[in-house]
Amino acid sequence: MIAKVVHGWRAGGLLAYLFGPGVADEHVRPRVVASWDGRDSGWQPEQRGPGEHDLELGPLIRAMQAPAVAAGLPLREPRDAGRGYVWHCSVRLSGADRVLPDEQWAKIAREVLHDAGIAERDDPGGPRWVAVRHADDHIHIAAVLVRQDSSKRFWPRNDYPKLRASAQRIEARLGLTVTPSADGAASKRPTRGELAKSERESRRPARDVLRGAARRAALRASSVEEFEQALQREGLLVEIRRAPSGDAIGYKVAVSPDLIASGEPVFYSGSQLAPDLSLPRLQQRWEEAGPVEQRRIRPSSAADQVRRVADAVEAGKAAPQDAADGLGDMLTALSATTDPSDRFRFAAAADRVRGTRPRQSAGGEGVDLRSVARRLLLARRLAIGADNGGVELTFALARLALAIAERSHARPWARAAFMAAAQMVHGVSPDAPVARHPANENEREQQVRTRG
Structure with a gap:
């Protein structure tokens, strides 16, 4: 998820563009999905002609500009203009991500505005803003940086890094493509041209x-x-x-x-x-x-190794990032050896883990799990659903991911990434509530009986 911000002076001009056809008629069914007062789609401009862009924008423009008018601010760029008070943020997903419903985009808009310090929750005197959607993969947020209660103009502090951190938390929670963080840890995303080419040729991006x-x-x-x-x-x-x-x-x-x-x-x-x-x-x-050990390992034995590392992380005896390096390798191994129907979720979970600022070198637990992962790769096919310890291995990996998440307090977005990875290991949507995974076989059997 990429969030970009520009500043201007003309709220009316920005809204006219967002509800218009765009440069190449790329704006399809423009609509308000969220607003400052909770009316959301109630602020959708009325139709005044046959075309989808023939909209009556006057009421929305006047409402958005009202705090600026009350503050005596110009509605057009003055000669000695500096940075304008109209804040325009576009929030865009990767082309590989699923299409989100309007309701989800409304939640994202409010979260982004709160995190960036633009419009905090439960602040009715804050600025006026609307979120407009006219494409599957992004929204635009237009905000007038003038408080309604005091008519005072304000500037958000450090909104750019706050937006980046907010985007990373949302990516992790919703299972979206992880975009590069400030330290360059995440995988490089396909460019727009690469995505268009792969779509034309009906294949995954190279x-x-x-x-x-x-x-x-x-x-x-x-x-x-x-x-x-x-x-x-x-x-x-x-x-x-x-x-x-x-x-x-x-x-x-x-x-x-x-x-x-x-x-x-x-x-x-x-x-x-x-x-x-x-x-x-x-x-x-x-x-x-070191060298790859040319000896297979049973999934049940691999599960024992993973549980040992999870115990150490939970007890504070192992560095979470060391364990995370090994967890990523384990998930990569499963993405290569499990049934084809299961491989995508393990690969996706591995990507979540890989995007959490990997260390320059791994410690003991990371090296140990890497060795286990390499031995798992010696199996041609690992049937997770069979009675061979595969189910225990997935529970152990999910437990390890949650243990790492609980130890990632300094980086909330990383914590969310590991929680999402834990859900994906079991084929559960990252949007679902995160359940604590059983620590041992007896507890797992009890959980299964309860569900049944």
Whole structure:
């Protein structure tokens, strides 16, 4: 979720644009989804002609401008103008995200305004604002930065970083695509052009396909050579970049269907997929983990290992971020070995975990779980629903995600990301209430009996 802000002086001009056809007739069925006084769609302009953009905007414009008029502020940009008092924020989702209903967008608008310090909840004297939707993937919020009760103009403090933090919390809670945080930890999203191209060709965006394949290959490998071979087994085109000394210093990958006009494949470097997939970061991980142990592990044994780490995190004996690194690897392993119908949810949960500011290096618990994950990859197929410990493993992973969430007090958006990951491990919508997952087999059996 990306939130962008611009300032201006003409509330009327902004509303005319938002309810108009747009530059290329891209505005479809423009409508008010939320407003300052709770009337929401009650502020929808009346139709005055046959076209969907033939709307009577006068009442809404006059209502929005009233506090500025009372304060004696100009309704057009003055000659010596500085930053205008009209605050315009667009909030846009990734093209890969699901379409949200108007009611959800209304909640997002109020949350964003509160978090940014523009219009706080339970403040009837605050500024007037409306949220307008005219597309599936975004809304626009128009606010007049003048208080209704005192006619005083005001400026929000640090609204840009507050908006970024708010967007990250909403992404995690609703299970939306994680956008890069200030520290550059999250995966790089496909560009608008990449999304349009994949839609035309009826396939997933190449960047998303490559990132998932690179994560699986990195988990299977212990060296650049093994990594290259694993990428090739994934069906990717691979090129290793080497220094004059012969040492590997980078790599780039491509999928054969993704071509430019000349017929050449489109390559992406590791860092263009995600920060933790750059070759230096991968080499550091391989050095920490050591050679891959060529011995399978039973899901029930893997569950025991995960529960041990969860115990340590809950007792404050293990660093949450160390455990998070291992949790991401475990989810990646399940996304490669479980039934195809289950793989997407594990891959999506892994993406939530990966976007929470990974450490430069992992500690003991992260390395231990990484080793378990690599051994799980030796299985051709892991049937989570079978009586083989797979169900216990998913409960243990969800419990670990919640334990990490409870220890992430300093970063609320990270806490929400781990809570969403816990829900997704069990195939539950991230919007659903988060349940505490059982700590052991007896408790799990009791929970199952209660549900049944």
